Amino acid sequence: MHTTVGIIGGGPAGLLLARLLHRSGIDCVVLEGRDRTYVERRQRAGILEQSTVDALRAAGAGARLDREGLAHDGIELRFDRRSCRVDFPSLTGGRRVWVYAQTEVVKDLIALQLKDGPPLLFGAEALAVEDAGTGRPAVRYRHRGREQTLTCDYAVGCDGFHGVARAAVPAGVRRAYERTYPYSWLGVLADVAPSCDELIYAHSPRGFALHSMRSPAVSRLYLQVPNGTDPADWPDERIWDELDARFAVDGDWTLGRGPITAKAVLPMRSHVLEPMRYGRVFLAGDAAHIVPPAGAKGLNLAAADVIVLARALARLRTSGDAGPLDAYSDTCLRRVWRAEHFSYFMTTTLHTAPGQSPFDTRLQLAQLERIASSRHAAAELAENYTGPPLG
Known part of the structure; x- marks a missing residue:
């Protein structure tokens, strides 16, 4: 042929x-x-x-x-028990992203x-x-x-x-x-409506967490875990408790829970x-x-x-x-x-490396604070996240 x-x-x-x-x-x-x-x-x-x-x-x-x-017009960053929304269209001349598996x-x-x-x-x-x-x-x-x-x-x-x-x-x-990274992601699918309208990227002393979605009825969530983690070591309740702790902010936001239908570890x-x-x-x-x-x-x-x-x-x-x-x-x-x-x-801004020093953590928080307070820094993130036009 x-x-x-x-x-x-x-x-x-x-x-x-x-x-x-x-x-x-x-x-x-x-x-x-x-x-x-x-x-x-x-x-x-x-x-x-x-x-x-x-x-x-x-x-x-x-x-x-x-x-x-x-269609999503932004993402939310969480760190130090506070949140910051990065608005894509206003920072990129109208670009956005879509959630579609x-x-x-x-x-x-x-x-x-x-x-x-x-x-x-x-x-x-x-x-x-x-x-x-x-x-x-x-x-x-x-x-x-x-x-x-x-x-x-x-x-x-x-x-x-x-x-x-x-x-x-x-x-x-x-x-x-x-380059290899000293941590992985534990990803789960859950039959529960997303607890947010847009993706949440969370920096936490306990490690990184991400709240995403596959549909209005299915949530996709991730936890930073050590390399070599066995998903069987993470029962559903432990996963939800850890997600609760890493997404915590001052305010009345609540993480919805539901049946977890799939678990897998993704090396990075x-x-x-x-x-x-x-x-x-x-x-x-x-x-x-x-x-x-x-x-x-x-x-x-x-x-x-x-x-x-x-x-x-x-x-x-x-x-x-x-x-x-x-x-x-x-x-x-x-x-x-x-x-x-x-x-x-x-990856390096949001994750907590094994044995990470307090100095490195403060550098991460300073970078996140700059994104929250500087339109130029937020625009750089938004432009990279939404991707440059192909022309």
């Missing part, structure tokens, strides 16, 4: 790229190693930047998002792809990307018990950190940058692989970069990558101009490193 663009990975990045290419008249094939049920239930991010929402609408996948997504984004894109899009093969396990430095890369994959080969003019790895596409960039060419790290292109093989999303979740950048960076790539391929097809395609890695990496820095800032 041959196609113009072979896409490895049927997560949000690969599926969005396929839709954008399809609407530009560029044929492609998507290979996804897991089955449809697994892909649609894979819990990940839930915050969408304006540019991501615009791209989903342009791909024809915005109808349910517009009906069910929750990755599971729902994926469901929407899969439904469109199977209805009228190019081939999407579930259970197609990519084994290797070969001939990456030549004019026609090939993706070896196993589907329905048979090993097959997909040749393509361009191959795109949207298959995550542990996927095969990364290996197509030779060891002597690639450069990897990484930053990782960037350069370059994001080798020959005719391109990397996008987690295959090229990982950010800690405090900045809400993971899904949005992946979307930005494939938007840039889809535009570059469309430009090549319509005008023969290969300039944007040749600049893909540099273009994406500028945004990636900006997001890495912002995610690092949010």
Whole structure:
């Protein structure tokens, strides 16, 4: 089988790229190693930047998002038993974010792809990307018990950190940058209406906490925990008590409680692989970069990558101009490193490191106080959180 663009990975990045290419008249094939049920239930991010929402609408996948997504005009910071709201539209010229779970984004894109899009093969396990430095890369994959080969003019790895596409960039060419953090997140889903209208990011001597939501009836909450934590060590009552303590402010705010339906521990790290292109093989999303979740950048960076790539391929097809395609890695990496820095800032400002000194805690509080009292500091946070326009 041959196609113009072979896409490895049927997560949000690969599926969005396929839709954008399809609407530009560029044929492609998507290979996804897991089955449809697994892909649609894979819990990940839930915050969408304006540019991501615009791209989903342009791909024809915005109808349910517009009906069910929750538009947010700010976030609340809590520290030292007080709160501060950061208003996005007034600080960014009107930008905002949306709460719409990755599971729902994926469901929407899969439904469109199977209805009228190019081939999407579930259970197609990519084994290797070969001939990456030549004019026609090939993706070896196993589907329905048979090993097959997909040749393509361009191959795109949207298959995550542990996927095969990364290996197509030779060891002597690639450069990897990484930071690990000495804490994780315990994330829970609860069948209870959110106790807030917007996300709450809480700094506490007991550790970080985040209050988010998946819908008007489902809350998504996170607690900073030590690396290696077993979710079984956190019964429901202990989780709610700890959330109560970390969100505490002077006033009458109350945290609603309800049945917890899911628990998982998320390790935290930053990782960037350069370059994001080798020959005719391109990397996008987690295959090229990982950010800690405090900045809400993971899904949005992946979307930005494939938007840039889809535009570059469309430009090549319509005008023969290969300039944007040749600049893909540099273009994406500028945004990636900006997001890495912002995610690092949010993580280190809001979390309490093991053995953290009182001096470091006071530095964190001084930074949070500056955001609360300075429009310039608040605007910088808002501009980074809502994401720069893609142009």
